[in-house]
Amino acid sequence: MITAKLLDVARCPRCVATAGKDREKGRLEPVEGGFVCHTCGLSYGAFSSSGKDEPVVSEGKKLPRRGYIDLLPPAEVGQQTRYLEDEFEHDLDHEHISLPLLGAKVRNDLLRKMLQPSKKDVALEVGCGDGRFCYWNRKKFGAVIGVDAAPLFANEALDEIGLIQGDGRQLPFAPESFDKVFSLDLMEHLPLDGIEPFFTELGRVLKPDGRIFVFSNTREMGRLWPVIKLQKRVAGFFTRRGIFDFHRDELRKSDHLKAVKTWKDLEYFVNKAGFTIEKKIFWNGVFQGLVDNIIIKTGEYGVRRVVRFQLDRQRKTEKAHQEAASKDIRTRMANGTTGLTSDWADGGGLDRLRAEVENNKVTHQAAKVAAEAEELHEENAAIDLAVRKNLKSSFARRKSGPVVLFLRILTFLMKLDIWLFGKWRTGPFFIILKKKPR
Numbered sequence: 001m002i003t004a005k006l007l008d009v010a011r012c013p014r015c016v017a018t019a020g021k022d023r024e025k026g027r028l029e030p031v032e033g034g035f036v037c038h039t040c041g042l043s044y045g046a047f048s049s050s051g052k053d054e055p056v057v058s059e060g061k062k063l064p065r066r067g068y069i070d071l072l073p074p075a076e077v078g079q080q081t082r083y084l085e086d087e088f089e090h091d092l093d094h095e096h097i098s099l100p101l102l103g104a105k106v107r108n109d110l111l112r113k114m115l116q117p118s119k120k121d122v123a124l125e126v127g128c129g130d131g132r133f134c135y136w137n138r139k140k141f142g143a144v145i146g147v148d149a150a151p152l153f154a155n156e157a158l159d160e161i162g163l164i165q166g167d168g169r170q171l172p173f174a175p176e177s178f179d180k181v182f183s184l185d186l187m188e189h190l191p192l193d194g195i196e197p198f199f200t201e202l203g204r205v206l207k208p209d210g211r212i213f214v215f216s217n218t219r220e221m222g223r224l225w226p227v228i229k230l231q232k233r234v235a236g237f238f239t240r241r242g243i244f245d246f247h248r249d250e251l252r253k254s255d256h257l258k259a260v261k262t263w264k265d266l267e268y269f270v271n272k273a274g275f276t277i278e279k280k281i282f283w284n285g286v287f288q289g290l291v292d293n294i295i296i297k298t299g300e301y302g303v304r305r306v307v308r309f310q311l312d313r314q315r316k317t318e319k320a321h322q323e324a325a326s327k328d329i330r331t332r333m334a335n336g337t338t339g340l341t342s343d344w345a346d347g348g349g350l351d352r353l354r355a356e357v358e359n360n361k362v363t364h365q366a367a368k369v370a371a372e373a374e375e376l377h378e379e380n381a382a383i384d385l386a387v388r389k390n391l392k393s394s395f396a397r398r399k400s401g402p403v404v405l406f407l408r409i410l411t412f413l414m415k416l417d418i419w420l421f422g423k424w425r426t427g428p429f430f431i432i433l434k435k436k437p438r
């Protein structure tokens, strides 16, 4: 959503780089189809849906409007996350936001517990993805704005959240604009030379007494690593037997760089950017691993078996139908009982009919070969995606039921990690940063 509040803090990313403490430099003015920087004159597009297909037209329309502004810096800032190119193809279920459940619910609970949102706060999420965390907390903050490099925003976010397409290392906002800033699952995507600008930028846009919440991870392994390793072995055993499929998870993690290797490295970077760590909670993923790597995967396997059984039955019916049709045509031709005149045969009708029979055979064979050649994980991913979409849309309609209850129990299990082992240092961490007094 493009609101007056959004325009109050959004700035031209080119001008903001040299603005220092000047809040006015790079202010944006609405023009036909987008916005223009009143300092340098550069124009920026605004769009009403994900994927830039519908430009926002400003003429005769008052704010707020559905959509987002594209404020990516004109020149490449550094290595872009692979999400920009790939996510369109792989993650097709970003259009709708469902209930916070499982890992997302744990993150969201920690965000609220540690960052303590208030109605007085203007908040920013850096790397908001589809905008779910902004959306879930939209009533907790006075205003919340999401920025992401890839504009794959969900419809709910486009309708209700201030959204910007932008780069986390050159945030398109005026200095000291936000009371609260949060960023989840982003830092691990940044290359080493992107970590420092990331924290520096968070500091630049944060008010002097503001707070930052970050969830990310280092490569450190905690004391509970043997338990997690055992789970991974069990999961590996079932994966090799084609029962578990982690293809989707691997794809999601394929651009994790984890440039910050240890907790000490993290302390170095946040210290250098002028912060102190006010609170920290670690996520030793013992129960999380049990849920994600064993229970969910077993569930997915069960669902896939059911779906595949139905698909096979459907294919068999289609095959029988096709065979019956070709047989019928062949029999009628052989018996000369097609009831067709010689005029029709002379006009090429017979050839057409023969071609049809051939075609039938060919399509049938091609379908069979294609089905067999299909990679197992592709089919798995397709089924999983379909099931997820289905679940999501059913969550949208009703927020209870046996599946939701089951997922709530699993979510509770995952939260045990926080309650039991939250103080034990390991890779994944939740932190609150505040600015060091000057």
Ligand SMILES: [Zn+2]
Residues within 6 Å of the ligand: 012, 013, 014, 015, 016, 026, 037, 038, 039, 040, 041, 042
């Ligand atoms: Zn400018």
